[in-house]
Amino acid sequence: MSDIRVLVVDDDFMVARIHAGYVARMPGFEVVATAHNGADAITAVAGSRPDLVLLDIYLPDMSGLEVLKAISGVDVLVISAARDVPTVREAMRGGAVNYLIKPFAAAALTERLQQYAHTRRQLSAIGPEAGQDDVDRLFGVTGTPPALPKGLSQATCALVATVLREAGRDLSAVETASLTGLSRVSARRYLEYLCGARRAELRPRYGTAGRPEHRYRWIG
Template identity: 45%
Template sequence: MNTEQDISVLVVEDEGIVAEAHAEYVRRCPGFTLAGVVHTGTDAITFLNASAADLVLLDMNLPDLHGLDVLRRIRGAGVPSDVIAITAVRDLAVVRSAMSAGIAQYLIKPFTYSAFSGKLAAYREYHLNLAGQGSSATQSEVDRALAALRPNVPAALPKGLSPDTLKTVSELLKAADAPMSASEVSAALAMSRITVRRYLEHLDDQRAVLRTPRYGTRGRPELEYSWRR
């Protein structure tokens, strides 16, 4: 059931299996609700003219209409829904056209749930920032809302650290039910304790984890790490 803050989403995707996967991703994202799934541009236009959807996940390659044509037609009809382009199209001309036509985000297939949910979380922040401003907003409020849509550029890693390994360590800590020590992370990932400690210290420097002493062991307390929820 929708709540006042639920963001309703229409999935527009011609491949049935992919459409259901995207629909399931939407169901898994907190604060979003699935408004419907359609498989053609014509059906998308018909749906949006008859029903409300805050956000449209729009494939660019549809069997009847190009996604840009769908976007232009719904804008011409005064449909206020925001649009995230979800597509395998990497042509920069298409990307520029989509941006100039007013899409909120551009997500290139294939992608993981993590990438998908990150885009939706950024959109949700943007949507709620604007929704909370009433009929007018200050410059700083507009800037803050638009900043939510801009991708964060990750800082360069210290020499010797791998982005893939950092992601592996991070995902282990995110999934852990309890704080983990360097020795426990080392055993779980079959990595050296010294290497693991470098990644854990980097995550601590970035304030991504909480580092606390673990008492009850012999000698100096062992440090343990938990992901900041």
């Protein structure tokens, strides 16, 4: 896959240079332009066709929020010292993929860029038609009990949950497999899901030579 093309926008020449340096050092990313005001940013978006824009809010000629509304077809990561709630909210509404408050650690930017790259890979892996579960993943469903991922069935899930609850103790993947009649792989998948849904917890057991054993316990 080709590199992710990035446009860096910051009124401070030095800051823009630093941000560009961070991005350039990230494998898989490439800085295609920098801009120091809103008008140049909009021109650069049209000219360089970046995939992602690192956008400052405080610009000499216009607000970064206006730039955000003016451009389309690109993703935007806001990087700004502006931390008032209305600005953050407007950035969200404008479709910013993330928002980083200055000053920030280099690792924070790195992390968000990696997250962006990951989301991008997810997008390209979906296929022609998205399902509701794909969409939910993209929009980051939080708090809501995640719908069963593809490949998991309601009945089997209930079976695994029942066995784990009735056991009254923690079970390993192989034990669960034996008790339910499923294969180890399937049992593990469902146990993993129950963990993600906060209906079970995972605690590794050490002491044996070899890789630690994952033991699952029901926590309804």
